[in-house]
Amino acid sequence: MGFLKTLVTWVFVLAFIVAAGLVAGWAWLNNEMTKPGPLAQEVIFTVSDGETLTSVAARLEDDGIIADRQVLLTKSRIEAQMGGEQPHVKTGEYIIEPHISVAGVMSILIEGRSVLHRITLPEGRTTAQLLRVIEADEILEGExxxxxxEEGSLLPDTYMYHRGMTRTQLIEKAQKAQADLLAELWPERQEGIPVTTPYEAVILASIVERETGIAAERDEIAALFTTRLKKGMRLQSDPTIIYGISKGEPLYNKQGQRRTLYRSEIDRHTDWNTYQIDGLPITPICNPGREAIAAVLNPPETEYIFFVADGKGGHLFAKTLAEHNRNVAAYRAFERKEIERERQGE
Structure with missing residues (x-):
């Protein structure tokens, strides 16, 4: 009986010692996890696709970001045993601040709070031109x-992305953004507008986008083109001629200088030349932005049916052909003065 009592006492003693050891070990581990680390200055740390927590922990120690990889790995093993799942680090590029703790590092890498990069796809560019922007980006990956x-299927915008995103994924992101925008705006379109599908809206918006770089003019030009279509008039948009000739690339003369359209090009029949065809071209002529698409879906009322460049970046609008001819004459006079100034070296 005395032996059994002694055995029970020793079991309790050993259990107490083990429990005390576990408590002390847990307290030590938490202290090691939360105390400031050895990193002296901010660094960028990259986790590649497919890397494991073990390999990342080794690099963190080798780079002097944490003092002991085993602290991180032990903590992750315990959390896995308690929660049933091993923590996973996420692919990306991370800013690691000086003296960050092991817990801080784990939080950043597991939550995936990586550095964001940006790429701007400008409005009014053709798909080929936007693809050149994407291809030239030095951080995007993949071929x-x-x-x-297709032409006109990308939504121009500034896109934020993490290191590791491929060029294909960025393109798909821009395509989805346009699809989402059309799904948002198409149901709210104005009744009676002369476009019957979202694709036709993109075609008309692409012409509006190429006709002006001034945001304040988009609604007016969208309204003007809407009025022309309702009246059965041709759009007569110069950018549509250019797209039919060069797919939207600038036109140059034999001396390599930018040039305007030749009369023969205006008279040439293509599937895009709106001087020669009724209605809309068969495809968009560029990738229009949100504002241009919104403008053609809800254009304001206007009596204007003609417009011409004013030589200063904007346009002169007219309700009648006679008024339009006067605006054209004014623009031609402005052009002649500018040419004369250039010749005189002013």
């Missing part, structure tokens, strides 16, 4: 897709 997106 360009074999099947290229």
């Amino acid at each position: 360009m897709p074999e099947v290229l997106p």
